[in-house]
Amino acid sequence: MKVGVLALQGAFKLHVQALKRLGVEAIEVRTLENFEASQALIIPGGESTTMSFLLESSGIFEALQERSNNGMPILGTCAGMILLSSKITDGRNDQKPLKLIDIEVRRNGYGRQIDSFESDLMIKGFENFFKGVFIRAPLVESVGENVDVLAELNGQPIMCRQESTIVTSFHPELADDDRIHAEFLEMVSNS
Amino acid sequence: MDELNRDTGTRLVKRGLAEMLKGGVIMDVVDADQAKIAEDAGATAVMALERVPADIRRDGGVARMSDPEMIEEIKNAVTVPVMAKARIGHFAEAQVLQSIGVDYIDESEVLTPADEAHHIDKWKFDAPFVCGATNLGEALRRISEGACLIRSKGEAGTGNIVEAVRHLRSILGDIGRISQADSAELFDWAKQLQAPLPLVQEVSETGELPVPIFCAGGIATPADASLVMQLGAQAVFVGSGIFKSEDPAPRARAIVEATTNYLDPSILAKVSRKLGEPMTGIEMDSIETRLAERGW
Numbered sequence: 052m053k054v055g056v057l058a059l060q061g062a063f064k065l066h067v068q069a070l071k072r073l074g075v076e077a078i079e080v081r082t083l084e085n086f087e088a089s090q091a092l093i094i095p096g097g098e099s100t101t102m103s104f105l106l107e108s109s110g111i112f113e114a115l116q117e118r119s120n121n122g123m124p125i126l127g128t129c130a131g132m133i134l135l136s137s138k139i140t141d142g143r144n145d146q147k148p149l150k151l152i153d154i155e156v157r158r159n160g161y162g163r164q165i166d167s168f169e170s171d172l173m174i175k176g177f178e179n180f181f182k183g184v185f186i187r188a189p190l191v192e193s194v195g196e197n198v199d200v201l202a203e204l205n206g207q208p209i210m211c212r213q214e215s216t217i218v219t220s221f222h223p224e225l226a227d228d229d230r231i232h233a234e235f236l237e238m239v240s241n242s
Numbered sequence: 243m244d245e246l247n248r249d250t251g252t253r254l255v256k257r258g259l260a261e262m263l264k265g266g267v268i269m270d271v272v273d274a275d276q277a278k279i280a281e282d283a284g285a286t287a288v289m290a291l292e293r294v295p296a297d298i299r300r301d302g303g304v305a306r307m308s309d310p311e312m313i314e315e316i317k318n319a320v321t322v323p324v325m326a327k328a329r330i331g332h333f334a335e336a337q338v339l340q341s342i343g344v345d346y347i348d349e350s351e352v353l354t355p356a357d358e359a360h361h362i363d364k365w366k367f368d369a370p371f372v373c374g375a376t377n378l379g380e381a382l383r384r385i386s387e388g389a390c391l392i393r394s395k396g397e398a399g400t401g402n403i404v405e406a407v408r409h410l411r412s413i414l415g416d417i418g419r420i421s422q423a424d425s426a427e428l429f430d431w432a433k434q435l436q437a438p439l440p441l442v443q444e445v446s447e448t449g450e451l452p453v454p455i456f457c458a459g460g461i462a463t464p465a466d467a468s469l470v471m472q473l474g475a476q477a478v479f480v481g482s483g484i485f486k487s488e489d490p491a492p493r494a495r496a497i498v499e500a501t502t503n504y505l506d507p508s509i510l511a512k513v514s515r516k517l518g519e520p521m522t523g524i525e526m527d528s529i530e531t532r533l534a535e536r537g538w
């Protein structure tokens with residue numbers, strides 16, 4: 052199994068380390084060739100405006116939309132959630148979402164860095180709490196009818212799934228807990 | 243779900259933002275227009291300041307924290323994180339920056355130091371701090387004071403990469419040597435570096451700094467960004483290099499592309515074309531004030 056981690060910018064190394072701990076080969080994806088060698092893709096936290104620009108200049112943007120429509124499993128965390136959403140509020144004016152999951156997000160919806168926080172989360176299917184690390188996190192403002200909400204905080208969705216796409220507004224890669232990655236890999240091996 | 247345990251300002255939360263900035267370019271901007279140009283070019287964050295280092299160097303005098311009004315304007319103009327500088331040891335300036343919601347505070351040698359013996363106790367703040375360092379001892383002292391991100395200092399406002407290379411090589415070279423040292427040698431390393439022993443032991447065990455390390459001070463071209471990324475920097479700060487060049491927007495975009503694709507010379511060759519004149523730059527022997535010497 053070869054899982055790509057989008058390495059244009061952001062916390063991609065932490066995802067690569069999580070995959071290695073789970074015994075999976077990780078590919079750092081910077082070019083179309085790297086992307087094509089990947090069975091599944093993780094889009095890490097980082098700055099979504101920066102990644103948007105680099106996704107387009109690298110040509111990965113269209114390729115990713117096509118592969119996703121053909122069932123490629125994708126996990127997007129924080130900036131990854133913003134990029135995969137169907138609509139972005141408070142982003143850069145010309146920022147195009149990938150529209151691969153039917154949710155609308157507000158960039159920095161939980162506030163600036165000074166408001167960033169940790170909180171214990173209950174996630175559907177997990178027996179114990181998961182440490183959610185929210186950094187200038189996006190707020191999910193609406194969810195389409197085909198989207199499963201896997202976790203909420205104060206009644207707001209923070210983890211969602213639609214078919215083979217999973218998104219989180221927090222950073223599982225910072226949590227020192229690989230359960231979300233393990234669940235994603237299980238989805239990849241079943242796909 | 244509820245508000246039961248929502249912890250702000252934790253070490254993980256402060257360090258986490260630095261993780262998110264890796265592989266990116268943080269650009270100095272002096273107004274909202276420049277901030278927008280930087281964001282459109284793919285900057286991961288902007289550093290709001292009244293004068294870029296090249297102008298501080300030219301004008302002389304005391305350089306202080308920027309006007310909060312100007313920082314607010316920049317905050318309102320962009321969606322990326324906004325950093326701002328406080329003088330070394332000037333905790334009151336840092337308190338002001340935290341109160342207006344600056345995302346990262348740079349306790350910076352580019353401004354005129356306020357305290358000749360003490361840096362800010364950064365543990366007291368919920369806002370994260372970045373500090374400069376020229377060598378490993380300085381980096382570890384800043385981390386012991388609570389810095390969540392280290393940048394190699396280089397020599398700001400010169401457009402000359404030579405000092406950035408020296409500082410990065412010094413920090414990363416010593417990390418390499420310490421990770422080869424046996425446990426008895428670490429006591430002497432701590433003494434030589436004037437750094438706390440537990441941090442020296444941690445570096446020896448992990449082979450890396452406990453916080454991310456970025457590079458600043460002298461980056462003016464896409465190849466400069468590639469050079470320092472290949473040497474081991476995890477992201478770059480570009481100060482005067484963008485807005486003191488002939489055509490800032492394309493140069494900013496090119497440096498962003500170069501920082502992502504730093505290992506691919508063919509992409510570097512492509513993005514380095516037709517960028518106009520870089521900032522003029524200064525040779526080290528001709529400068530009177532070495533900003534990098536500030537800090538203790």
